[in-house]
Amino acid sequence: MADQLPRKTSRIQQRNRRRILDAALDVFSAHGFRGATLDQIAEQAGLSKPNILYYFDGKEEIHVTLLSQLMETWLDPLIALDPAGEPLTEILAYVQRKLDMSRDLPRESRLFANEILQGAPRMDPHLRADLKPLFDDRCAVIRAWMDAGQLAQVDPRHLIFSIWATTQHYADFQAQIEVLLEGEEPIDAASQFLQTMFRNLLTPGQRTAPA
């Protein structure tokens, strides 16, 4: 039968690799690549530094592994945007998914933001190979919807940018938001605001008068 190659990854190996990646996500997302130290990751993971190096070839490899996994997670919501669905519903659902991710995966969002902020030194190939084609495809889908009169005409590329910017903001700038909202949980109000904003932007034709 298949899967006969010598023990791929033992139980303990899987557990420890996952631990390390989780700890590294904590540390990298909080301090950036250069600001993170192996000692911090080791402590957070509850392992010794050399033990970490037993599972990964080095700091760089941990980071790269994290970024690779992240890329998938990051593309998922955009992939889920269904060209056959109702246009406005699809886009608003996409906004909601992205907003939920900011609430549920803030570390991932900040890891990504850190990487892009510094010029995407390690992620640039991924962006070109994975994100760019999907982005182009989704732009074409949205443009088709607009040409069919199902959505108001705006630049689809900047529409997507604005969705990314507004949703990820709640994870990436959390420190600032906490100060300004005095700790109040922002996601519910943000959701309502963003749904309104993008519905108003994208609804073609007349708008119903306010009460």
Next chain:
Amino acid sequence: MADQLPRKTSRIQQRNRRRILDAALDVFSAHGFRGATLDQIAEQAGLSKPNILYYFDGKEEIHVTLLSQLMETWLDPLIALDPAGEPLTEILAYVQRKLDMSRDLPRESRLFANEILQGAPRMDPHLRADLKPLFDDRCAVIRAWMDAGQLAQVDPRHLIFSIWATTQHYADFQAQIEVLLEGEEPIDAASQFLQTMFRNLLTPGQRTAPA
């Protein structure tokens, strides 16, 4: 007459301090605080490392100086929002100012983003002391406009967040945008998109039908 205290800052001192801060802005905004090294800053400034330490007490002080200056620059556009002006015009002008800043001061934007991303360890007091009161005040102004029926009713806090997010995105995520737009200059199209988006969001009552 006043200003008699012994030589405050010589010509050369001013020049070198400015050089250092400019170089430090380059390096800090590109690599974050911990990722930046004094050697990099020194090289970029065209000075020796000990000479840098002659003008500043240390890496930390350079960073703090930069952040202090940045805070003023950052608040300016929001301060310029005139409570006596025409509401929609004022807000759209604010959006444009912020967008122009992303184009003209991307390093400052990224320095700020880096600091907030890492939890605002050094800027938190500034945020509470300077940004928070201004934010609250401007929220009140906008809310008053809305209550007077001059703007559509939305949460002013999230409105401001969305303006920050969408405009700063073009500086902070420049690396990603360059990949996706294949180097095309984004600011003009972004301006048109954002003006449309916020006008549609904030215009009270009916919207004119499309052509």
Next chain:
DNA sequence: CGTGTTTTTGACCATTTGGTAAATCCACGA
């Protein structure tokens, strides 16, 4: 020019940090 002051530098230091090597531990099947 001479002298006191500011600026600059070369040599150095202590700590941090990513990484290595070898010894040790330990789970588990024969």
Next chain:
DNA sequence: TCGTGGATTTACCAAATGGTCAAAAACACG
């Protein structure tokens, strides 16, 4: 029970890095 291979640790290292210091150089100015 013992051997064996994977897992873990202890002790290190070399490079990078923030920072110091005393001396040299440059400069201001009477």
